[in-house]
Amino acid sequence: MNIKTFFTTIAVAVALTAGAATAQNDGVITVKVNKTNKTLVEKWIEGYKAVNPNVQITLVSGKNVDADLTLVNSHQEGVNVTYVGRYALLPVTSTSNPLLDDIQKKEWKSKDIKNLFFTAEDLDEEYEEEVEGKRNKLKDKLTVYSGSSKASLSGIFASHFGRTIDDLRGNRIAGDDLYLLSAIEEDKASVTFNALSNLYDLSSRTLRSDLALLPLNVKASQREALRSGNLDETLELIENEDIDLIPVEDIGFTYNSFDADIDQFLQWIIRDGQQYNHAAGFLHLTNKEVESQLRLLAQNN
């Protein structure tokens, strides 16, 4: 092989790869999804293929990859989004946290969570006086981990408590929010928050054994459901009751182009695919949302 042949080979290989990446194959729907939502989307695809065996749906990932559908985890302005499910966020720490007893002794109110997760100087004055002493000491010892990527749920968590992502204390990670749980495993004296799909073992339907939820100051019956560590009880609780301390947000698909294949797939998720949401740790759409999303899809046609 001479040098000319070598470079020719490389050039041909690059051209073929690029061509493959950009080529549009009719009948194939590409879906871009992050790790946190991947299980749910896989379940939908599996369920949809069971009734539409001829359809081809492929999951793609990567920063420069375009897809027909992209899963987003918050409400978007100025783009077409079809909302297909909901998720909930809970504050969490590691069971190996040396301060676990102190954390679990408390019933965390909204102000406590704000105090722990966000910059302290912005708290109401009377609350600062109230939390002097032990609670502030706990705050000083705990590191907060949050995400910095565009897909991170940190912004949702912050806005639920009336703050912005820039107000979150502590350290940031880059990467999927799933890795926030790795971060608190490495740095034991820390807390974070995450979606139920990452917090619970989807097979055993129980809270991951290395994690402990921060006990929330909620009604006794609600507290029991959360303490049970059972994913299904938790999902049912959050779906049926409005709990101020638990952020709940929609997930949805944005699309580059809209055609009949995509329309059918999305309609199926909204009508029939909801049955898979719980299995993947997600909440169902509300009935109102189902109606409104179907109506919007009809308008797209």
Place this chain on the structure above:
Amino acid sequence: MIKERLFLAAALTVASTFAAWAQTVQGTITDAASGESIIGATVKYGDGKGVTTDIDGHFSIDVKSLPVKLNISFTGYKSQTVNVYDDEEDINVKLTEKRSYLDDVVVVGYGTQSRTQLTGSVATVKAEVFENSTAATLDGALSGQVAGLNVTASSGQPGADSNIRIRGGNSVNASNEPLYVVDGFIYFKDANGSGTGLGAIESSLNPLATINPSDIESIEVLKDVSATAIYGSRGANGVILITTKKGKLGEKKANISYGYNLGFSNVTKKLDLMNASEWAQLQKTYFGNKGGYTNDEIATLGKGTDWQDEVLRTALQQQHELSINGGTEKSRYAFSANYTDQDGIVLNSGFQRYNFHINTEWELQKNIKFGVNTTYGRSKQTGLTTTEEQVFNSSPFSAGITNSFVYALLTPPVVPVYKTDGSYNFTNPYEYAYFAIGEHAVNAVYDLKESVAENVNNYLLSNLWATYKLNDFTLKAAVGLNSEKLTQNYFSGANTSLGLATQGIGGTGNRQTDTWQQEYTLTYNKDINDNHHVDALAGYTKQNTTSTYSSIRTNHFTNETLKQYNLGDGANIYVPQTGIVESTLNSIIARVNYTLLDRYNATATFRADHSSRFSKNHRWGYFPSLGLSWNVDKESFLAGARNLDYLKVRLTGGVVGNQEISDYAFTTSYSTGSYAGSSSYSKQNAVNDDLKWETTASYNFGADLGLYGGRLNFVLDLYYKKTSDLLLDVPMGFAAGVTSQIQNVGNVENKGIEFAVNGTLLKRRHLNWTASANIAHNKNKITDMGTTDNVIQGFDSQQILRKGEALGSFYGLQFAGIVQQGEDVSKLPTINGATPKAGDIKYIDANNDNKIDGNDRQILGSIQPKLTYGFSTQLQYREFDASLTFAGSYGAKLYNALGRRLELTGDSYNVLSTVNNSWTPEQGGNSLPLASNTRPFSYIDSRYVQSASYLKLRNLTIGYRPRLPKTFPVGIRIYATATNLFTLTPYKGYDPEVSSGTDSGAYPSARTFTFGVTFSL
């Protein structure tokens, strides 16, 4: 074959090397507040060297494997650690600025510097101050903001200038105004540039009116010599650096805002003048009752005409403001347009301006940037005519009738404005001295409404610059032009005070002033081993100014319809005034900043100036300075100091100069005129081959202290300045052929102390409350006057230059009361050879020679305040905001010439109602003598040198930003502002702020209420 194997081996080696760096992490670093890319931020992990972000804030770093912990840092920002677990997305890290005061980057002459490295005394005023103020010019908003910076309005006339003094005045006849530098362009109100030779127009346009306050990003006030020495011959009075807003690279493509405000003004204080009944009674009792009033008639006269009310009004004002700014990765732009229309509270006065400003910047190539800053606009000031030029009938000006507004105050309240048929009344039987011919007298209301006194300035300030960066060196070239065309229009018709004697007079004049500036600098910026930082600058600048002027006046009009636009109708033509002046300043500049261990800073500055304003042998001036500072908080012995944010001490010394005198003052010059129908020349100036710079040696010790994470900041400065070789207008003998000449004579010293504090009182999520306060004391003293001591100045001889006293000292007799009935007068000093009698005024016999004369005059205080102070506070609570600014001055004196005029009784003019308390045999009295139309002396006395201390609520603003749905495309803020809401002062005239120190009927100040709305997209 061998070749192929060798190549494969090499390829494998390269591949294995890349395999060792398995992944590339990419991302962008931005400013959390502005969203702008941060260039030069360091991204590293472990012990690796790391990478820096490029011009787009982007980085790319190779790592062996994930996860990895990246540390991101940049000067002035809080460092951040990011654990990277996957590379599916680019990392977007937002860095938050450190809130420490010392981390601010400060604009200094010809560059910027971190405050932590600064050695000089530099105060910063940020954009919010100008945004909260509705003042049309920046000086109105600066008052009370900076310790040691004293702003005194020349009058309340809209668009009028202010005196700004930084650490007192240094000079007598050269300018005491600071130097302004607008985006690098040196902008100075030329001593020659204020008029067109026309005269008769009382007010001059504020040179700062060319800058729209809303365009200002920040103002840096350079106070000590380490900061000002880079401006050498022009730095003695301090330097004010104005930086205009630049486009910002943000989430939005463009930021668009439009604001409108509407307001009204009225006079802050009215003088209490006699009404018709009181005045008629005064006339009947003391001055022959020219009106022939009986007691019954006097009782029915009542208030009569309140001439003060007739010439004052509630004035409206409005302002439109459009601003568009934005940027891309390679370019930035900021554009603004402003229209201001402000009526004055005196009839027929006001100020209008339109102003366009654009600030652009392009990155042409990786290392080359190019920018253009341009301001274009037009200001028009409509004001009062002044009688200063009128010399007939022993001069109404020297008799205290300085303008038509004052004439209104003096017009007797028994004289109506209008006749019964609604036409103007030109009959005033009491006027026989100045403004009446036969039975035809002047009417002040007509005078104000129909006279023209306009200043119109069309201006262009444009600066082009380019930089080329080569490693640690940056080359910069800048060329700028400031072109101003001032037009003055003046017309007083035959029925007005100025036109009465000449059957109308009018004129027009133009002055075109072009200043070109070239600037070439080379900077070197290097960090060495993390222990040394060097920042060096060398350069050459040149500024040359050409100013041409012409004016013409005519009188005796047959038709006044077109006023100054038909000067050809005037039968008599005055000698036209034309001229040209040119000046050039060539300068070499150099500065080295060195920082060791982030703790010890030194700044050495040198400037050599060659000015055309001085004689050939003295044109070069050399101005060195040295500044040292020590960041004490970085020392290990303070490492454990809890709550200490920073502590810095500063020590500076050096020499700066002053060249702001008129051009050609060093040489012989002649002025032209007309004599017996032919042209004539008269000597205007005599040669002075020794004329040179006025130099100020200055020393400063300062300390900066920050506590509680920057929530509480203190700045303390002590300084001493000695100005030598004063540029003084020295009286000359007959042999010189001129009455005076500018010479380098005498010394002045200023010493003082300044203290400023600012703090965040409350910072909560929905509540932010900040406050700042400053106070300064300056003591000014003439320490040498050469052989020309005791120079008396002013039209009432009211001021004196005397060794040991402050500049602007008042000089007059000390009032000692009124001689009472039965008082033993035998021991009283005589006045004009006579022993005072009951009802006469008494003065202190200062030299104890038992007679009162000019030798008994004493220093009665000066225009120099002992203390100046300011306080401001800003509060934000949820959607509401409020700001409050107080400014004050203590210890200065002001000559109330208007008050003196209005307490001089006679048979022509109205007086203050205080004259009702004049001494009479029946009621006594100890402030005013028995009513009389003569004064024992022309000298002023201490009653009219009054305290000019004041505390003013300069600005009160309350704003509200309604919370709108996120989908609503427009942000809205509505606000209300009150300016000059109240003034606490013992001063008896209209307003204690009169920059000249003599209140001879200055345009009264206004209280303004403004309501506005701003829309932002």
